[in-house]
Amino acid sequence: MPAPAISRSLAPPKDEIILPAELPAFQTQLLGWFAEAKRDLDWRRTRDAYRVWISEIMLQQTRVAAVLPYYQRFLARFPTLDALARARLDTVLRSWAGLGYYSRARNLHRAAKEIVDRHGGEFPRRIEEALALPGIGHYTAAAVLSIAYGEPHAVLDGNVVRVLARLGAIRGDLRRPKRWRELAAAANALLPPQAASAAGPPSSPGDWNQAMMELGATLCTPRGPQCAACPVARWCRAHALGIALRVPAPRPKPKPVRLALSAAVLLDPRGRTLLVRQESDHSTLFSSLWHFPAIQSARPAPEKLSRYLQSAFGITAALEVLPLARHTVTFRRILLAPFLVRVTKLPVPNPSAMEGVRTPRLAEIECLPISSATKKIAAASLAALPRRRQRASSSF
Ligand code: SF4
Structure with missing residues (x-):
């Protein structure tokens, strides 16, 4: 087939990136390539809206290779939308632990409940209804509705x-709102017809x-x-x-932001520690997961941490320095500075200040939904504790 004439103009097209006369050949070519070359991914073997939805949420800002094991485990744990809606939030967060961006899991859970309450347990077919669900923007709605329905x-x-660019x-x-709208119109103009016609090849929008x-x-x-x-x-x-x-x-990369997280690893004689969770953590490092009492600052700040422990928990015990660890979340470079605080009895904090507290064994905190940063703090602490103490913390 001869190559079509290409305009050398750099003027941005409006919604006609491919000339109408060329569109059927363009569509045939791309769909033929996709049929041959597409990667065999778990979520491509289903048209089930629930499964497509889970995959699309997990794939947001996350690589395919990282998502694959989580997708399988999550669906083994919550095989239906109804099972997800009935699950406790902590159970959902624990299944998400390590995947990051935990607001996705909280929104999935909320949306599943809404779908059960308002849509009879079926992911809605109308785009306005899909967009009204928590955590679903235009991309996710279009992906689920096109692939599943x-x-x-x-x-x-x-x-x-x-x-397209x-x-x-x-x-x-390309992120300017006007340009983005033009690109959206251009993307819609490329969609092939759904029924066989002389105008082009039949295909599913998905x-x-x-x-x-x-x-x-x-x-x-x-690149x-x-x-x-x-x-x-x-x-x-x-x-x-x-x-x-x-x-x-x-796009210019955001400059890395460096900060330190000073965390108190409380330890009682039975090897138990204290984890807390606060509503206000939603926008911070811990995304409302269970974590050690901690403060953020420019550099490790044991004095500030001491004052916090005293005001929030009434603890005046000495802080023992533990090995530092490092953690990265997108553009944030975080120095994790754990401090061991030996106490005879774990405190009961003011309930109005905390959404909740848990007192698991230090060696077993992964039974709760915790972030990778909390896991690293626990690992650094356990590695530094004397063998005798480690045995104690794992044997109770
Ligand atoms: S720039 Fe992208 S779309 Fe264009 S020819 Fe190369 S790979 Fe294909």
Whole structure:
């Protein structure tokens, strides 16, 4: 097939990245490639809306390889939407522990309850109803409705935006609201017809959306587009102009923020420690998971931690320095500074200050939903405790 004429203009197209006369061939080419080359992923073997929804939420800001084991374990633990809705939040958070961005798990749980209460336990088919659920934005709604129900909604995520920008050689800030709306219109204009017609190949919108995302995830990658292997290279303006690597323009990376977390690892003679959870933790490092009493500051601050322990728990015991550990959450570089605080009896804090407290054995705190940072603090503490103390903490 001869290559279509490519405009050398860099003027951003509105909603016509591929000329209408070329659209059927473009669609056939991309869908054919997807049918052959798509990765065999667990969530691609189902059209069940619940399972598709779980996969889409887990894949937000998380690599496919990291999601795979969590997806399998989560669905083994909560095989149906009803089972998720009936579960306790702590159980859901524990199944999510290690995947990060815990607001996703809390929203999943809330949304599952709403779906049971308002939609008879079926993920809603109408996009307005899906968008009204906690934690569901346009991308997730379009992905679930198109894949599970064949509804004609185009997805727009980072991969799709990059593919569209390169196909159309669109430069500038793609996140500007006006440009984003144009890209959304362009993505919708590319959706193939659902029924067989002379105008183009039949396909499900779900297949189409996954094909666009797969192209962005595997060939049209941010730093190494494989144009020689690309099934739609002949329609790509950025490739023709030799500017694929410069489109879209890289976004400036946020500067890393460095902070220290001073944490009190309380230990009673029976090897038990104190974990707390506060509503106000939602926006912080602990995402409302169980954690050691701690304070954030620019550098380790044992004096400030002492004052906090005294005011919140009435503890005046000495702080023993434990080995430092490091933790990274997106752009935050966190120095974990644990301090051992030996107490004869664990305190009962003011209930109005804490959402709750737990007193598990230090060696067994993973029975509760805790973050990776809390796990590292516990590991650093256990490694530093004398053998005798470790035996005590694990034998009670
Ligand atoms: S030709 Fe290259 S830049 Fe264009 S869509 Fe394909 S991989 Fe991306």
